[in-house]
Amino acid sequence: MKKFFPIVAFIAVALISLTMAGFAYFATQEAARIKFAATADDALSRIESRIDLHLSLLRSTQALFDARNGDISRGEFKAFFSALDVDNNFAGLRGIGFLRLAKTGDEAAVERDILRDQGVAHAVYPATTQPWRTPVVLFEPMDPSNQASIGFDMFTEPVRRAAIEKAMADDQQHASGLIQLGQGTGAAQTFTGFLVFVRLNVETAPDVINATRASTAGFLYAAFRARDLFQVALSRAPLLPVNTEIYDGEVDAGNLLFQSETPPVSIFGDRLLVTRRLVVAGRQWTVLFRPTSAFSQPSSRAIPVMLGLFGLLLAGAIALVARFQERAYDAVSLLHETTEKSLLEKDLMLQEMKHRIKNSITRVLAIARQTASHATDVKEFSSSFSARLQAMAASQDMLTRSRWQKADLGDLLRIELGQVFGKELPEGILSGPEVLLDETTTQALGLTFHELATNALKYGEAGNSVGALKVDWSVEGRGHDRTLALNWRETGGKTLAAPAKTGFGTKLIDLNVTRELRGTIKRDFHADGLKVKIRIPLV
Structure with missing residues (x-):
């Protein structure tokens, strides 16, 4: 209702003002009619007096x-x-x-x-x-x-x-x-x-x-x-501003006895026409009176117009004031709402930061324990642990740049592979549509890609040439049933065999894909290299 209050106020005040202007207009017209009727009666009285004088003779x-x-x-x-x-x-x-x-x-x-x-x-x-x-x-x-x-x-x-x-x-x-x-x-x-x-x-x-x-x-x-x-009857001073037509009997051109030389004013039309009946020596005449240009109305016709315009301006001013008040109220309400929302978001962000920090610390500790259990010395532990922290940091950096909303799969792959291989990736290694990942998927896939790239660097042909690595992906299904299908291929003639012992990197990959992301991973070791198929649901 507040939204329409300025319009309602404008219409109400405008209607009242126009109604008052209408009353003023009709009052002006009525005053003019009464004044001219009195003038016509004066003219009729002069005619009757003159005729009575002649009949007395x-x-x-x-x-x-x-x-x-x-x-x-x-x-x-x-x-x-x-x-x-x-x-x-x-x-x-x-x-x-x-x-x-x-x-x-x-x-x-x-x-x-x-x-x-x-x-x-x-x-x-x-x-x-x-x-x-x-x-x-x-x-x-x-x-x-x-x-x-x-x-x-x-x-x-x-x-x-x-x-x-x-x-x-x-x-x-x-x-x-x-x-x-x-x-x-x-x-x-x-x-x-x-x-x-x-x-x-x-x-x-x-x-x-x-x-x-x-x-x-x-x-x-x-x-x-x-x-x-x-003419003698009507020419007596003061001259009356009337055009007079006198008919013998009914109004008809063949019955016209007299018509004034001064023409009537056309702007009045027949609105001020005054008709009188006059009986002269037992015979009825019809007398018509119309105003001439010398007739002045008792009040100006501009008064209703000015009153109407003033009313419209007043209605507009009231509507503007109401509109400004409405906007001020909306601004105050919006500021109050924004403030409350900001405070709520601040609390949520603090809670989320505590949760993220806790999860990150937990993950770091888990990576540290698993890395330490498989390392043969401090140097190996330091190198592996540092690389995995950098992978986590890269994922975090991507999410920070996107304000913790979504991260692009292609950009995540370029960052992780670039960190591992330490060089610009040639064209054609990565291919697939744009896929936006949430925070959990970004962090889990970041570590997964880091481990896959590290293994490819150590054991595969990609250690000699990055071109031996191909990664492509696609999205299957629609709506809430979409699935990301990612293929990791290492080729180049070097025969790879399934490892006899599962290392921490492999376990980390499996945990991220199957438990964290509720997906599947399949490795295929063959004479020409390695194929890894990962399928995870997209939310």
Whole structure:
């Protein structure tokens, strides 16, 4: 578990930091959404205020007509309209007019009234199959571009007719759908806009139309240029960082009343899109608000990023500290373990040294006793005993160089034969694969090779030429069943016979191979020399 603690600590702190960064990010986004929603509501309030101001003008005009029972001349209507100072106070208002309500077929009476009020003859147009006529008889401002609107029957156009029919039913104001102002009247220029109608009742009228105490003489209406109206509403200081789209009814390109010139910021997409519903004179509009480049978020978007990066750095630092602590703990544990192991190894080495020294002394004493029992004088004893101690020392030296692990069989043979014959061994005397020997086998074979070489020097042809000696070996079997097969050959024409008496050297060889190494040895004396076959198990 300690091994994975730095990783677990890093993941835990990183997850906490990223979670906090995520909360900060969503809080930033929510704050931006709330701020922009408030800005959009401010923009909507400006639009509503401007529209209410314009509709109040229509109500004032209705009050004027009601006060005079609908009997308003063109001059009085013009004076009233001029006093309003529409250009400075009611931007976006194209004008106010009056529609005379008449049945189809009574156009001549309406045309006579128009001639009397306008001083110019205007025919009611266009032709219609509808049961009612609502031609324009009064309109202000009456500039040359609006002259063609006098006599235009709005009941013939479907969008206007739908609003007029609603105005027939009650005394409320009713807005039309999106229309092109001036269209159908022959005007040189048209504007996207809408109309608002309200019926005008009089005490007496030739034709009674669904009224309780009064008759509907016609309809007052106000015409609005959408772009001018909304631009004035939204241009009031301070300027709001919103892109506004206003649709008549549902959002559709064919229903677009107004769109701001300042484009929205694309980086926000529709994430900050605010949709509002607005009811104007009984008709519902859809208003969309999007932020522009002037919109500033209440908090920087870099804060969540910096918080996340700081959290990752903190997680990395904690993981590194935990890793260093883990390594320090491991180092202390390893040092403690190494110290205990070193002390244990020291004790084992001391015990092994005592055992090795004891065994070596025992072997030296045994060699000394056996050498002395077969020696004829002190000189012979000294020579034989010294040679055998050197063989033991050579084996010990090999084991010391290999740190008491393993000694190579070929190197052992070269050292022992070199000591006996006192010269460099020629090529081809020794042949065989690499075989590593343990301590016991190394010491036993070292003495065995020394005795065999000594006998070859004394009695065989090898005393005259080292080339008469051949030693080869191989390993038989695999794994724990391996056996070392070594062949010692002395050749050269000198006839050798089995000795009549077994000397100490022969006994030493047999003891080393059969008892020490649990192997077998076979000697073959023949006319051409001596063959010795040694087989010992390898551990």
